[in-house]
Amino acid sequence: MSMWLIFALLSAITAALVAIFGKIGLQGVDPNVATTIRAVIMALFMIAVIVVQGKWQLVGEALENRKALLYIGLSGIAGAASWLFYFIALKYGKVTQVAPIDKLSVVFSIILAMIILGETLNWMSGIGVVLITAGVLFIAFS
Numbered sequence: 001m002s003m004w005l006i007f008a009l010l011s012a013i014t015a016a017l018v019a020i021f022g023k024i025g026l027q028g029v030d031p032n033v034a035t036t037i038r039a040v041i042m043a044l045f046m047i048a049v050i051v052v053q054g055k056w057q058l059v060g061e062a063l064e065n066r067k068a069l070l071y072i073g074l075s076g077i078a079g080a081a082s083w084l085f086y087f088i089a090l091k092y093g094k095v096t097q098v099a100p101i102d103k104l105s106v107v108f109s110i111i112l113a114m115i116i117l118g119e120t121l122n123w124m125s126g127i128g129v130v131l132i133t134a135g136v137l138f139i140a141f142s
Contacts, residue, residue: 019090023095086102097139097140
């Protein structure tokens with residue numbers, strides 16, 4: 001099995017746990033506060049990861065690369081907004097509805113990759129995008 005597939009599956013499994021743990025944790029907690037606490041924990045965890053990997057010295061390199069820093073920063077803002085909206089949605093909705101709608105990010109990512117990055121889509125992938133969209137809507141609104 002390819003490394004990208006192993007990590008993609010691990011990403012999907014851990015993302016599923018975000019919804020479950022988040023929904024439980026949001027009981028009696030403001031979604032903005034919960035998102036902030038989650039972000040701090042994530043930052044500390046990631047600092048520990050790069051320290052253990054011996055990559056702390058690479059932070060300076062990344063900070064010197066202005067273009068990379070800009071886009072990493074924008075990615076961070078988008079990610080934080082995504083988490084915030086996700087936790088607010090979980091606070092007021094069911095995981096069985098919120099999680100599928102959140103997966104429309106796959107469809108949006110593909111469309112944006114085509115527009116911004118110039119990536120192409122073959123007809124099989126196009127059918128997949130349509131099926132993902134239909135599946136999300138069937139699951140969330142059934």
